[in-house]
Amino acid sequence: MRLVINIIIITGVAGFIGFHCASTLLMDTNYKIIGIDNLNDYYSTDLKNNRLSFLKKYKANFEFYQVDIERKEDLKTVFDKYPNTEYVIHLAAQAGVRYSISNPHKYITSNIMGHLNLLEICKSMKEIKHFVYASSSSVYGRNSNLPFIENDLVDRPASIYAVSKRTCELISYVYSEMNSIMITGLRYFTVYGPWGRPDMSPYLFTTAILLKKEIQLFNQGKMKRNFTYIDDVVQGTLKCLFNRNAYREQQGYIKHKIYNIGGLESINLIDFIEVLSKEIGLPAKLKLSSMQPGEVKETAANIDSIVSEIGYFPKVKFREGIKKYVEWHRSYYK
Numbered sequence: 001m002r003l004v005i006n007i008i009i010i011t012g013v014a015g016f017i018g019f020h021c022a023s024t025l026l027m028d029t030n031y032k033i034i035g036i037d038n039l040n041d042y043y044s045t046d047l048k049n050n051r052l053s054f055l056k057k058y059k060a061n062f063e064f065y066q067v068d069i070e071r072k073e074d075l076k077t078v079f080d081k082y083p084n085t086e087y088v089i090h091l092a093a094q095a096g097v098r099y100s101i102s103n104p105h106k107y108i109t110s111n112i113m114g115h116l117n118l119l120e121i122c123k124s125m126k127e128i129k130h131f132v133y134a135s136s137s138s139v140y141g142r143n144s145n146l147p148f149i150e151n152d153l154v155d156r157p158a159s160i161y162a163v164s165k166r167t168c169e170l171i172s173y174v175y176s177e178m179n180s181i182m183i184t185g186l187r188y189f190t191v192y193g194p195w196g197r198p199d200m201s202p203y204l205f206t207t208a209i210l211l212k213k214e215i216q217l218f219n220q221g222k223m224k225r226n227f228t229y230i231d232d233v234v235q236g237t238l239k240c241l242f243n244r245n246a247y248r249e250q251q252g253y254i255k256h257k258i259y260n261i262g263g264l265e266s267i268n269l270i271d272f273i274e275v276l277s278k279e280i281g282l283p284a285k286l287k288l289s290s291m292q293p294g295e296v297k298e299t300a301a302n303i304d305s306i307v308s309e310i311g312y313f314p315k316v317k318f319r320e321g322i323k324k325y326v327e328w329h330r331s332y333y334k
Helices: 016-025 045-055 072-080 104-122 158-176 199-209 230-246 269-280 302-311 318-333
Strands: 006-011 031-037 062-066 089-090 130-136 181-188 214-215 256-261 285-288
Touching: 006 016, 006 269, 016 031, 016 045, 031 045, 031 072, 045 104, 045 269, 072 104, 072 256, 089 230, 104 130, 104 158, 130 158, 130 230, 158 181, 158 256, 181 230, 199 214, 199 269, 214 269, 230 256, 230 302, 256 302, 269 318
Parallel strands: 006 031, 006 089, 031 062, 089 130, 130 181, 181 256, 214 285
Antiparallel strands: none
């Protein structure tokens, strides 16, 4: 008897979270992964291509298309090849809070228009069971109620990046109401781990310590982040992808839902650097600076909703995650 192959399309497959989701799914031969990425140069294309090289080892169950989600017709050409697609994990986006200050237009065209293009295509595909997309803890902006919970007001964004992610949430709500597609947004909190982006603090701080350079800390170092290890992020994303339809509202399925995916605790950045420094075995040089535009002082995730409804719970403690990251960093960057 021939096994049924479930087709899953992942956008941003050469990105940090997309790569890890794809590599986890490819361990199960019942899934065929269609990867989409534009391989832009926001950060090292070598890193993206190395991630792809790993995924391409799964020749029978992985196909890759270099397509920009801003180009609807090119995107539709890929989707038309796979009319039996059942799941979409949309992770492609222009990332970076600070980059959005100097390049705001890119966040409108890539994040908002790209998201809209995907929903326009998916609304006509009869086999799609679930559309899961990446939102961000950045949508909470200047909200001072901690920990952040999904029904908090999110009307005080601190960056255009946050605006783009919140806009995608609102667009998704409208499309879920107007069409028969179940959509879920995941507000990720400061994801870190092996194969992580070089514009994020684990890479920047580790590199600075190894090269004996200064680490610039904003707001005089009084910043906290809810660091979430990549394995926990993948666990939450895939549990949500396959299990969310088990959650019902009295009047039927909730078509659009938002969940926080966060770690076990929020970590002060100075404490983060201390743990990192000990793991590396070298001292850190700190330069304390004032608060920068687009930054928020602290993030903390309330994950009660996804724990109770989906069964997600983070497992990797911060020190364990840092140890794994440093081991990978030393190995990969020599």
